[in-house]
Amino acid sequence: MRELGRRRTQRVVLVLALPALLVVLTDVAMRGGRLLDLPFRYFGSYGVAVVESAVLWGTLLACASARRGWFRWVAAGLFVVLATAAVGCQLYFHDQYATYLNLDATLFGASMGDSLAGQLTADGRHFLMSSLPPLVVSILLVWLGRRLVRTRRTTASWAAMAVPVVVAGVLFIPCSYRSIQGSTPDVIYFHAIGGLLKRASGVDEAEHVRPKRRTPPKLVPLAAKPAVPRNVLFVLTEAIRADLSCPAHQARCPVMPFTNEAAPNRMGLFELRSMASATAIELAVLWTGLAPDAGREPLHQAPSLFDYAHAAGWETAYWSSHHQLFANTWLYVQDLPCRFLAGATTIDPTADVDLGADDELLTERVKAELVQLREPFFAMAHYANTHVPYLIDERDAPFEPYLESKAPADNEAYRNYYKNAVYRQDRTVGDLVRFVRRLPLSERTIIIYTSDHGEQFREHDQLGHTGSVFDVEIHVPGWIDAPPGTLSDPERAALQSYARAPTFHTDLAPTMLDMMGLWQLAELADHQGAMVGGSLLRPGRPDQVLSLTNCSGVWGCAFENWGVMQGWRKLHAREWDRDWLCYDVQQDRQEQNPLPLESCADLVDEAVRRFKGLPGRH
Numbered sequence: 001m002r003e004l005g006r007r008r009t010q011r012v013v014l015v016l017a018l019p020a021l022l023v024v025l026t027d028v029a030m031r032g033g034r035l036l037d038l039p040f041r042y043f044g045s046y047g048v049a050v051v052e053s054a055v056l057w058g059t060l061l062a063c064a065s066a067r068r069g070w071f072r073w074v075a076a077g078l079f080v081v082l083a084t085a086a087v088g089c090q091l092y093f094h095d096q097y098a099t100y101l102n103l104d105a106t107l108f109g110a111s112m113g114d115s116l117a118g119q120l121t122a123d124g125r126h127f128l129m130s131s132l133p134p135l136v137v138s139i140l141l142v143w144l145g146r147r148l149v150r151t152r153r154t155t156a157s158w159a160a161m162a163v164p165v166v167v168a169g170v171l172f173i174p175c176s177y178r179s180i181q182g183s184t185p186d187v188i189y190f191h192a193i194g195g196l197l198k199r200a201s202g203v204d205e206a207e208h209v210r211p212k213r214r215t216p217p218k219l220v221p222l223a224a225k226p227a228v229p230r231n232v233l234f235v236l237t238e239a240i241r242a243d244l245s246c247p248a249h250q251a252r253c254p255v256m257p258f259t260n261e262a263a264p265n266r267m268g269l270f271e272l273r274s275m276a277s278a279t280a281i282e283l284a285v286l287w288t289g290l291a292p293d294a295g296r297e298p299l300h301q302a303p304s305l306f307d308y309a310h311a312a313g314w315e316t317a318y319w320s321s322h323h324q325l326f327a328n329t330w331l332y333v334q335d336l337p338c339r340f341l342a343g344a345t346t347i348d349p350t351a352d353v354d355l356g357a358d359d360e361l362l363t364e365r366v367k368a369e370l371v372q373l374r375e376p377f378f379a380m381a382h383y384a385n386t387h388v389p390y391l392i393d394e395r396d397a398p399f400e401p402y403l404e405s406k407a408p409a410d411n412e413a414y415r416n417y418y419k420n421a422v423y424r425q426d427r428t429v430g431d432l433v434r435f436v437r438r439l440p441l442s443e444r445t446i447i448i449y450t451s452d453h454g455e456q457f458r459e460h461d462q463l464g465h466t467g468s469v470f471d472v473e474i475h476v477p478g479w480i481d482a483p484p485g486t487l488s489d490p491e492r493a494a495l496q497s498y499a500r501a502p503t504f505h506t507d508l509a510p511t512m513l514d515m516m517g518l519w520q521l522a523e524l525a526d527h528q529g530a531m532v533g534g535s536l537l538r539p540g541r542p543d544q545v546l547s548l549t550n551c552s553g554v555w556g557c558a559f560e561n562w563g564v565m566q567g568w569r570k571l572h573a574r575e576w577d578r579d580w581l582c583y584d585v586q587q588d589r590q591e592q593n594p595l596p597l598e599s600c601a602d603l604v605d606e607a608v609r610r611f612k613g614l615p616g617r618h
Contacts, residue, residue, distance in 0.1 A: 011148055012149050019054075030185070042180050046183060052173065059162050060078055062159040064142050069156065075163065083137075084134045087134035088133075088134045092127050095463075103177055106192040209556030210280075211280050211554050212300055231375055232377075233447045236286070242476055247269060248270075249264045255422050267496060269536075270478075270499055271475075272477070276453065277454065280332070296553025319382065320362070320382035321343075321344050321385065322356045323353045323357075324344060356385065358385065358391070359385045359424075359429075383429060397420040398420070402417040418457070429449075447481040454473045502567050503536065503541075545564050559574060559615075580597060580607065
C-alpha cells in the first residue's frame with residue numbers, strides 16, 4: 001500500500017509539474033541558443049521564474065482536477081484561458097519580433113489600441129494558429145489531471161484559497177523581462193499584464209512617449225535667396241525598402257515602375273538612410289534637421305521646414321493620408337502654417353487608423369489644391385497605404401503567391417503582399433508626378449522623394465519596423481527630380497557627387513532650405529547650428545557620427561534599439577543583443593557578418609556617451 005501511495009504521489013507531482021515543464025521546453029525550442037548565452041546570474045532569475053510558473057499552473061490544475069465541486073470548473077476555465085493567452089500570445093509575438101511580449105511592448109500597444117486591434121484582425125488566422133496548440137494542450141492537461149490526480153476535497157479547498165494569491169503574484173512579482181528576458185515566457189507575459197493593470201488603475205502612470213503640440217519660436221521675416229527661382233514638392237511615403245526602388249531610371253523596375261517612368265531624368269540617392277524606423281521620429285528629423293536623440297523639448301520647439309518657408313513668404317501645404325489620430329500625431333501637425341492642411345479624416349472620414357485614407361484620394365486632393373498655390377511654394381504629400389496591414393489592388397497585384405498571413409511559413413507570400421501594396425501606391429505617386437510635369441509650373445518645380453523608413457521580413461528574425469536600425473529598416477529610396485534650370489550647375493554637380501555616397505535624412509532639411517534660398521542665412525544661424533546634416537547642393541557635406549534610434553523624445557519604443565553611423569561604418573544593438581554589432585554596410589549589405597568591435601572602437605565610445613550604454617542596460 002505504501003508503494004502504491006508513493007507511486008500515486010510521484011504521478012500527481014509529475015502531472016502538476018507538467019505544464020511548467022512544457023512551458024520551459026517551448027522556450028528552449030523558441031530561443032534555446034539565447035538561453036545558453038544567458039549571463040550566469042540570470043540562471044537564478046530563470047529558476048525563480050520556473051518555480052513561479054510551476055506554482056501557478058500546478059495550483060490551477062490541482063483545483064481543476066478536484067473530484068467534485070463547482071470551483072473545479074472555474075479553475076479549469078482559468079487554466080485553459082490563461083495558458084492559451086500566455087503561451088499563444090508569446091508564440092505569436094516571438095514569431096514576429098524574435099523576443100517575447102513584455103511590459104514595455106504592452107504599454108506601447110495600449111497607447112495605440114485601435115491600431116493593435118486592426119493589425120490583429122488583419123492577421124487573425126496566424127494569431128489563432130499560434131493559440132491553437134496551447135488551447136489543445138491545456139484542455140488535455142485538465143483531462144489528464146482529472147484522470148490521474150483527482151485532488152481530494154481538503155487539498156482542493158486549500159488550493160482554491162491559494163488561487164487569488166498565486167495569480168496576483170505572477171501579475172505583480174518583478175521578473176527579468178527587458179534586455180535579457182531571463183524568465184519563462186508565461187511569467188514575462190503575466191508581468192506585462194500586471195503592469196498594464198497598474199497603469200489602468202492609476203497606480204502606475206507610465207505612458208508611451210508620443211508627439212505633443214509643437215511650440216516653435218516666431219521667426220523674423222526672412223529674405224529668401226535661391227540660386228534660381230523654384231518650387232519644392234516633397235513626397236514622403238511609408239515603410240518602403242531601398243531594395244524595391246529604382247533611385248535612377250532603369251529599363252525595368254518591377255515593383256515601382258510608375259515613378260520610374262514618370263521621372264526618367266531623376267537623380268538618385270542610392271545610399272540614403274533614415275535615422276529611425278518610426279514615422280513620427282522621421283517626421284521630426286526631416287522637418288527640423290535635428291538628430292533623433294536631440295531631446296523631447298528641442299524636437300518640439302525647433303522650427304519646421306514649413307515655418308522657415310512661411311517666414312520667407314512662400315506658400316506652404318501639407319497633405320497626408322496618414323491618420324492623425326494615430327497616437328495623437330495630430331498634435332504635432334495641427335499648427336503648421338499651411339494654406340492647405342489635410343489628414344486622413346479630412347480626405348475620408350471613415351479612414352482606417354493604420355492604413356489611413358486611400359492614397360489615390362490623397363493624389364486627387366493634391367492635384368486639386370496644388371494648382372491653387374502661389375509660387376514659390378513648399379508643399380508636401382505624405383502617403384500611407386504601405387503601412388501594415390498594407391493596401392493592395394487584387395485586380396492588379398503582379399507578385400504571387402501573396403498572403404496577408406504573418407506566419408513564418410508564409411513569409412515570402414507575405415512579402416509579396418507587401419510588394420503589391422508598394423506597387424499600388426507607386427501607381428498613384430507616379431500619377432501625381434506625371435500631373436505635376438504636365439503643368440506650366442513644372443519647369444520651376446523640384447520633386448524630392450523618399451520613404452520614412454524601410455520594413456523587415458525576418459532578415460534579422462523580426463517583422464515590420466521600429467524593432468531595430470538594421471539597414472532593411474532604415475535604408476530607404478531617395479531621388480530628386482530637378483528639371484533643367486531649377487538647379488545651378490554647381491548645385492547639380494554637387495548633388496550628383498552624392499549619388500553613391502552615404503547620405504542621411506538629416507541632410508534633406510538643409511538641402512530643402514538651400515533650395516528655398518534659406519540655408520546659411522545669418523538670421524537662422526542658431527537654428528541651423530543645431531542641425532546635424534548638410535546641404536546636398538554643396539560639396540563637402542560633414543562626415544560626422546550620426547545617431548540612429550527608435551527611442552526618441554518624440555516617440556517611445558516597445559524595445560530599446562539604437563546605435564551610431566559614420567560613413568559606411570555602423571554600430572548598433574537591440575536590447576537582447578549581448579554586445580554592440582559593428583558592420584561595414586558597403587561590404588556587408590545584409591549585415592550578416594559583424595566585424596570585431598575594434599573596428600568600431602571610436603563609435604562604441606560615442607554610442608555609450610550619447611545613449612549611456614547598450615539598449616536595456618543603461
